[in-house]
Amino acid sequence: MKKNLIFAQSGGPTSVINASCYGIISEAKKYGIKIFAAKYGIEGILKDHLIDMTDIDENDLNLLKFSPSAAFGSCRYKLKDEDFEKISETFDKYQIGYFLYIGGNDSMDTAHRLSEYMKKTGRDISVIGVPKTIDNDLTNTHFCPGYGSAAKFIATNVKEMAFDAEVYDKNAVTIVEVMGRDSGFLAAAGALARDEVIDSPHLIYLPEVTFEEDAFLSDVERVLKKKDKVFIVASEGLKDKDGKYAHEHLREAKADVFGNIQMGGVGRYLEHLVKQDITKRIKVIELSIIQRCAAHSASRVDNEVAVMVGKAGVDKIMNGINDIMISIEKTDKGFEPGTVPLSQVANHTKPFPKEWIDNKNRWVTQEAIDYMLPLIQGQAEVPYVNGLPKYIRFI
């Protein structure tokens, strides 16, 4: 008897995670099996909250390809020992033989542990991981779907804001805070905004480089003196020499009086430093969740690769391959799918390469630019209705 397939989404959403679901569904349809989606990630399997996607309408499937967020819901849940048997019961109930888990390194750990449990309990159930994270910090893959679109959004908006920031003939500092708690790939994407028309942003701060207040202030003063304006892109994850988040210093110093007022993160902290020492003409923009869900400006390449890894996941799992994550290889022909054992990616993170950091200039090297550019090419053809993107979801 043919076994059925289930997939689930995990962790933070991206602009193209649903494109991977599109890839999984459209490929799995070829095998004449039932296709289930779990609601709210692995928790949907635990709670038996599944959606039968087997007969999804072609039009809805196409909308799914371009919709942001996680169309089936997501979770941040670490499996407990007692959960494995419960999951197995749901799998048995729906005659599941194939499970694809879309997510980052935590999810790859979940997938690996599940795969091991299935082997141990003698079940014929294969588990494959499909990569996804805007942070781009999964190991053993050229990049992670979601990153290309986030990088494109950051580069585009930083460029637009850099133009905006130079509109008045006066000294001013602009700081853009981007995501990436442990990895500087997102902040580095700010470098793509600079071109022959605008030599901005001027300074980029990555979490891989120890943050020092004095050096930062002298950077700002130097640029301000030379150019009249300073445009800064900073990662939310800047850390001091003890590995502690830089903005925690300010938070602690003021904790007694701030009470439960949200102090914000790195952007507000850098603003505080500049205001104290240099100038009060300063703007902070936190790109916040927009950078991970702005599907209206998704990268076509990123979207297509997200579809590709979803399709490849189904192709591999139906061909008896188990306990691996689909990786992305860069070849002469473009991006192609590969495989890597889940144990090699689970819980590991890839930092922004040290050799790509030009710390003297608070910038990144040409190699970094050459790495990022292919990932932001093209515009995904998001369908519009009445002036707005048309999106779909199933929760």
Added chain:
Amino acid sequence: MKKNLIFAQSGGPTSVINASCYGIISEAKKYGIKIFAAKYGIEGILKDHLIDMTDIDENDLNLLKFSPSAAFGSCRYKLKDEDFEKISETFDKYQIGYFLYIGGNDSMDTAHRLSEYMKKTGRDISVIGVPKTIDNDLTNTHFCPGYGSAAKFIATNVKEMAFDAEVYDKNAVTIVEVMGRDSGFLAAAGALARDEVIDSPHLIYLPEVTFEEDAFLSDVERVLKKKDKVFIVASEGLKDKDGKYAHEHLREAKADVFGNIQMGGVGRYLEHLVKQDITKRIKVIELSIIQRCAAHSASRVDNEVAVMVGKAGVDKIMNGINDIMISIEKTDKGFEPGTVPLSQVANHTKPFPKEWIDNKNRWVTQEAIDYMLPLIQGQAEVPYVNGLPKYIRFI
């Protein structure tokens, strides 16, 4: 002898203010006169900082049409009595007969006063205003170029963030702060995001409605109980019953201890209220300057109308019309240019119409939706190079 033409940009930039410059330049080229742009608004005329745009390359002119920010720089400068003669001297020096000032209601006042001065001193110099403001608060015009693109950006991103906000199966509150200090048109655009797939945002707060903390908290509790999630769009300009900015209360209460730390505006204030009384699971997103410069997602209609008012300005001024602002009329054939005396728009503001506010539901009426929708139609065909929009500027 033929007189020359000069134009300048004023106030906050928009995604389409340069499209009006494109309109002015391409129309003025037909008259075989010299075309000057002032650098940094009226200040460029005062300081004799002009750029000769007469022979602008066709390719650059096309880039100008889609570039955000103010490509010639802007200013926020109120003319002093002694400035008028200085401006006249620059006009005389370059044999200027025609001056077009692109801006909001402050700029229309400047234009009007300049026009009066020219008449009084017997100079044959005509002055015409070209409307521009994302706030959409100029009177006597159907709408203001810049608003359509800002509204489209807000609606698009609010929709994408609303999808993102519902990805986890948990209670949470999301607040998006948008611009519009005295006028609710921008906040109202959040309403366009709601459709048959997502009934979010849930609550919209406009500056035209007195803000009351208790009512706000009961709104949030009511929606949270019914839907598990609350998505709020709030104008930066919410005011209490005394007409004071609502978030100033918090600022004052904490002023002694906050020192020079930026406390943020309405978003952080509403967050504080919700955290104290309802839940700590809350996210605040300030759209900040992105909403006025995100030309990559500009409305095609807005862009085309911005071009139209620039062209119409030249057409009128070359035909002897003076001391007016180009207005936009809605007709059966679409949007067409009209004229309105500068004195009627100078220093006046148009609030979001009271009859379009559904205050019971913290929402806007269908008439408001029907007003906004035509302004966000179509996507401006921004040129892309190597994955990013290609923009130009002349400062």
